[in-house]
Amino acid sequence: MRTLRLAVAGLGRLGFRHAENVAFRLPGVELAAVCSLNPQELERAAQAFPTAARYADFDQMLRHDGLDGVVICTPSSLHVAQIEAALRAGLHVFSEKPLGVTAEECQHAERVVAEHPNQVFLLGFMRRFDPHYLYAKRLIEEGRIGKPFLVRSYSLDPIASLESVLRYIPHSGGLFLDMAVHDIDLANWYLGGSPVSAYAVGGSFSSPEFARYGDADNACLVLQYGGGEMAFIYAGRTAAHGYHIETEIVGTQGMLRVSSVPQKNLVQIFEGRGVLQECVGGFLERFEAAYLHELHEFVRCVRSGCQPEITVHDGTLATRVALAATASFKERRLVEL
Ligand SMILES: NC(=O)c1ccc[n+]([C@@H]2O[C@H](COP(=O)([O-])OP(=O)(O)OC[C@H]3O[C@@H](n4cnc5c(N)ncnc54)[C@H](O)[C@@H]3O)[C@@H](O)[C@H]2O)c1
Incomplete structure (x- = not known):
């Protein structure tokens, strides 16, 4: 070879x-x-x-x-x-x-x-290469949750990495293109299509720097697909507990959740304050595989x-939706795609 x-x-x-x-x-x-x-x-x-x-x-x-x-x-x-x-x-x-x-x-x-x-x-x-997301995809293809009609997905950076994120914002493309684009692609992948409309709201709640670049540090996005399917996406830069990537897929006969608690590992710490589950620290750790x-x-x-x-083309679709979300957020209106 x-x-x-x-x-x-x-x-x-x-x-x-x-x-x-x-x-x-x-x-x-x-x-x-x-x-x-x-x-x-x-x-x-x-x-x-x-x-x-x-x-x-x-x-x-x-x-x-x-x-x-x-x-x-x-x-x-x-x-x-x-x-x-x-x-x-x-x-x-x-x-x-x-x-x-x-x-x-x-x-x-x-x-x-x-x-x-x-x-x-x-x-x-x-x-799409993460073993847990792939497993969920296989279950959907096997019909385990019937027909999927809703994806709820969170992408939250830890507030601990805010300083490095602030250096990166000027060339990040904004929260929707930089972070939510992953959730948009997942929603397209799981629901099998691309959205026809996007509505987004958001704000700078922790650092005025984001607003200075016309960006948000936390934002929500609602998408509707051609067959009526829906996606709700929450992206943020200020999660106190760590790097939180969570996705739920709801179907006519059940639902799947991927990493609803973004746990670092299987260790639970029983100590004076109660029972603790540590959180994944960042993308390099969560998506190492x-x-x-x-x-x-x-x-x-x-x-x-x-x-x-x-x-x-999947890349084009995700970018177009992220840009529609950005326009919706900035112009406070529903954007048709
Ligand atoms: N898939 C993921 O989970 C994920 C996570 C982080 C970043 N990213 C993507 O990776 C890309 C880089 O992000 P990052 O956080 O590593 O950025 P970064 O700012 O940390 O690094 C950028 C790198 O590009 C180099 N560079 C800049 N201009 C260049 C040029 N003209 N020619 C050659 N090199 C040049 C810089 O020297 C630096 O090494 C972005 O597109 C980002 O969206 C993806």
Whole structure:
């Protein structure tokens, strides 16, 4: 089996984890190159991945000799241009979510991906690779809850990471595109379609910084689908107890809940204040397995010449809904899609 040579662009909060997974946890794969604008991150990479070439320029990295693919984990507004450059350079592409930050650039990405049918494109909606979300999907497909008609989904960052989130807000794309986009994709996946209307409300309750960027630190979104199905999504940046990702799927004959208590592990602490269950601390901890599984799937697709189940169009749909939610929140109106 030939060694696959991958590069990772972006070595920030998530990119470094992707680089570790590529370097150490994917059999038959080599981390050939990394790229970051941040010299400290490149220095850290030099220590962690001494054999990987280091670049401060994405296009130069694409010209690195013998690359097979690239993992894009740069700010969301760069994804589409970098996806295009990498595909045109003949590489397979894994890109972090969201696909793009405007509907037009998502449509452009769809055209570019369609022009390169023999190269793999995988969009990192990692919840679809989480064993618990996959289990729920299988139960739905087996008919265990009848026909699903409502998804209720929460994505809450811990208030403990507010400082790092505040640094990240200017290029995050906003709460709906950055956080709720995961729940939107899940709702589309479980309900089988995409919404026809969106209504969102929200506010800055903990930090005025969010309002300064026209963003919210906590917001709710109600979606309605073509067959009348519904989704209720709550996204926030200020959960006191930790990183809280919870999803409920209600069907005509039952309902499923995934992680209604976002517990860190199975240990319960019985002590003076009562019985405690510690909470997951952040996305790297909660989705550790999913981040690895999505890269395994990327490699499997590259080796077998097939395309992943998640399509570039799924990325467009999720971005369009997130943008509709943002418009609804800012303009205080129902947005038809
Ligand atoms: N799937 C998830 O759960 C999840 C979690 C966090 C972040 N993300 C996504 O990952 C992406 C990165 O997020 P982050 O939190 O790691 O960001 P970050 O700000 O921590 O890191 C961004 C990285 O991109 C690099 N970069 C910036 N401009 C560049 C350029 N022109 N060329 C090459 N590199 C460049 C920076 O040097 C840095 O290394 C975002 O799109 C975000 O939505 C996804």
